[in-house]
Amino acid sequence: MKAGLEVHQQLDTGKLFCRCPSELSETVLGEVTRQLRPTGGEDRAIDPAVAFEAERGRVFRYEATTSDCLVEADEEPPHELNPRALATALTVAALLHARPLDEIEVMRKIVIDGSNTSGFQRTALIAVDGRLDVGGRRYSIPAICLEEDAARKAGEGEGETRYRLDRLGIPLIEIATGPEITGGAEAREVAEEIGALLRSTRRVRRGIGTIREDLNISVPGGTRIEIKGVQELRLIQRYVETEEERQTHLLAVREELARRGAGRPDGAPEEVTHLLEGVATGPLRGLRERGAVAYALRLPGFGGLLKGARPEGERLGRELADHARTAGVRGLLHSDELPAHGLDEERVARLREHLRAGPLDAWVLVTAGRRPTAIAALERVRERAAAATLGVPPETRDPLPDGRSRYSRPLPGRDRMYPETDVPPIRTSEEELERIRGSLPEPPSAERARLAARYDLHAEVVRRLQQLDEVDRLEAMIGRGHPAATVARLLAQDLDAASEGLPTPHHLPTDEELEAILAALDRGLFAKEALPGLLRRLMEEGPPVEKVLTGAGLTPLSRGELEILADELVERNASLIAEKGERARSPLMGDLMREVRGRRDGKEVAEVLERALKRRLAAAGPGG
Amino acid sequence: MASPSNGRDPLEMVRGLPAGSEVEIRTSDGRSYRGTFLPSHELSGPRIVRLKLPSGYNIGVRVGPGDAIAILSRNGNGSGPGAAPPARSEPPQGSDGRPWVALLTTGGTIASRVDYRTGGVRPAKDEAEILSFYPNLEREGPVRVIPVLDRLSEEIAPADWTTIADRVAKTFTEGARGVVVAHGTDTLAYTAAALSFALRDLPGPVVLVGAQRSPDRPSSDGASNLQAATHVARTADLGEVVVLMHEGLSDTSFALHRGTRVRKMHSSRRDAFRTRNGPPLGRLKDQQLTLSADARPSAPGPLRLDPRLDPEASLLWFHPGLGPARAEQYVGGLRGVILAGTGLGHVSSLHLPWIRTAVARGVFVGMTTQCLEGSVDPFVYATGRELLRAGVTYLGDMLPETAYVKLLFGLGRYASASELRGFMLTDVAGEIAYRHPLEPPR
Structure with a gap:
């Protein structure tokens, strides 16, 4: 298995092409409604990913906030590229031993899912040919880019998507690794090291959603799959492993299809509404009353291959359903899971007969309010089934909270990139690069060695603190006289342990509160065993910290x-x-x-x- | 495959190389870049060679004399990035008995595309290219695309107004139900005013339309503006020249502005166009057109065309520090001038002598306000009364730009000062309003 990462980190330098702050906002000032149309690049070709979104013909509603201006609303041309953001990107490039480009050109990457009001994301390649050493292995860093973040999704309805503009335009540094990662745990480790390196610039935003990863994964004989927008580092391993299983399964399905001589399903979708009258339970109940129709498509040679090897495992049936959904249906039923969902043996047999499906054939069934929707959904199923005879189709997938992923759209190609003509090319001057190289922050590996030696801490504890972004607090608290070992344990373990299983949101202890607790500990008001319990109470009950300290009966005891x-x-x-x-x-x-x-x-x-x-x-x- | 030759500047290798060729640059410090050769950007630094990398990113590489460029494959057909688009085979001819509307193109953003070489926006080449921008244009019925000019709006001159007016009139004679004129937005309001004065008794709507975002952008307002404009041209009972653009920032609502009362009020917003001194003439929202009560219905005909004009006039924006000698010099030789004065219509009293001389020589001097809204009135302050006595004609709430355009037509039509003055003071195309309600209904 081979995997590569793309790490996207937000910067707190202010937005990339205007003077708005790079902060989210809860103050909605108004709303704008737009539609987007596909356009070609320099050679007029329309990218498959772009054409896919255009077909959906969605309406987009944008919430304007106090963190955006006419630039985000696509009502004013972009201003010059934020020089602080560029300097930060060049700093990161230097830390990764990458070569900055002589002249940087801002590109438009067509994205018409509505997440950019303009219909494109502005992005620039800043440096190439970098490297990163993690755990004794070397990873190539082929590209470091600076780009604008997209608007954040605020809701979705029938034929429309709502976005908030506050996040649009926040600078993102994108760091891509080569496909040299060989496993899930390794992927997580590399991602964490890159995160620590980015934070060492002190110019990044912190907190949930401020760093996001795209995972590129392929198994031998499989295809490159992009899982886009992973926010939880701890799930990286799961995504990699699940994707490995999925591709392996799909390759096995291809072998079996080839053995059976199955090809692209070529029959027409057939209406089966009349065969479903009187279904008493399940999703097919009362179709006619709802004014809905049911259509089915026979998949010759696919019998038994839509269900997975194991019940919770990856399976082709789910892939077909994901594709059907992009046409606007809620999902599908397939013959491998029937009888069930309110269809009994007899009705299934009748459907099978109507569709002239033999023992080795499968069939799928969708329902929709309109005929064209049902037919379009089955056409998507047909395309996906045809792709199954070839193996793993290249695509972009959305990460799901349970560690699986779901089809979102075709993989974009280079046809969706064309120049942002509103921004002139930017020359990187030797003086600027010299200045940046002369004032580089301490890289994470050096920081690890220094902290471990200075405070007599284990290197792994320091690594953990770096991953948790707690190094600054560590040094500050030690600086105020608290014992290094206690502080390190508090930040590396106790906080994490105390919050386990707590509902979110809960109170996050402030620096002042943590110091009050440490001071009480130093004075011998309680023993260090009580620390996790105290922290948990503080997280559950919130401030004031004094209440937690006295409420716990922590009056001194001789x-x-x-x-x-x-x-x-x-x-x-x-x-x-x-x-x-x-x-x-x-x-x-x-x-x-x-x-x-x-x-x-x-x-x-x-x-x-x-x-x-x-x-x-x-x-x-x-x-x- | 060509390779660098000794002693020659590597830049020579790519001189004249067709865009789309594959090249590899190897620098003396060990870097190498492989990609598709692009024409250089007009704002690129010296010795920069532009490449499109396989990832789609464009980059610029500084090529020194010690570096090397290898040409991996030469693009023979010139169809690489930056080359001309494939032409559409047959332009649609839209009169199969159904009512048709005409789309007259004059250039401007709405009919422009990005030039990837210069990085700027350039006018579309032909009808096929315009139709390729707007594939849904004929959804409601036939549209005949008629290229008239190929010009960004800052390049439009009064002679072009005549050309456009002629073509509009001809198009109606050929049976068009309505006419849409696609035009750059910068001087769109001037052209709208000119057509309003040149064309009378219109048998259908003349809808000027533009775009604030070029059509190569997915978010361009051109498509929805054009769709709305052709809808109005096809369906409205309207015998006026109007400007149709976004009413707000959303793609859902469009305002119709009378051609003589509209101004571009913002350099970049989609809703830049506003009717001054009153509500817009109408609006189109969710395909529903509402017109104000004083909108002029289609005339039974025949259409009258009078495009005669004399460009020997100008528009002068008064400001503190504008000396009378400079103003006099500027106006010298002109047959008329519109002053955009301060407030209720004033210029410094130092200007009275040259104004008196000019008026005595037969030069028309008209007064408008540089305020964004409101009328001029000579009677409130002493300066106004003196200017009036000096022979300045006060033009009510007429916009300075409209007054200037109207003056050109007046000079083309009337030889005598009194006839010209009468024309300027008469509301001929809705350019003067005598009543300004407290709250204009929206």
């Missing part, structure tokens, strides 16, 4: 007080001790810990209890 508590406990449980002897230790320890947790160290508590218990047993005497 050694003497602990001894008194232990003695009292032993006294109260005299009969239990008399009965169970040494075996009473465990329940008593539980009781005592409940009382003092976090105020004294656990080992010390055990020790004190042990002594009290021994005293008691000794006083009672043998046989007492």
